[in-house]
Amino acid sequence: MGLRRKTPEEKAAIQRMKDADRALNENSEHERVAGIRDETPEYLRLNKAANEAAAQVPFWHGGTKRKKR
Numbered sequence: 001m002g003l004r005r006k007t008p009e010e011k012a013a014i015q016r017m018k019d020a021d022r023a024l025n026e027n028s029e030h031e032r033v034a035g036i037r038d039e040t041p042e043y044l045r046l047n048k049a050a051n052e053a054a055a056q057v058p059f060w061h062g063g064t065k066r067k068k069r
Contacts, residue, residue, distance in 0.1 A: 006061070013056045017063055020050040 006014070024046040031040060039047075057063025 010058070010061065013053070013063070014061055017050070017053040017057045020046070020053040024050045 024043075027042060027046050031043060051064075054063045055065055058065050
């Protein structure tokens, strides 16, 4: 099987992705409770950061990075 250990760079990228997702989810919950239904500038900023972080993590580790062909 193709099991291998994550490199320190992969571990750091995964942690950045998790932190960005957590920040986005916390902000979304705060805005939901406050009754905000539109996409605020803060939401858009956090969403962009989460997408950029996910793009650095391979798909099989929960990100969106795909193997180049």
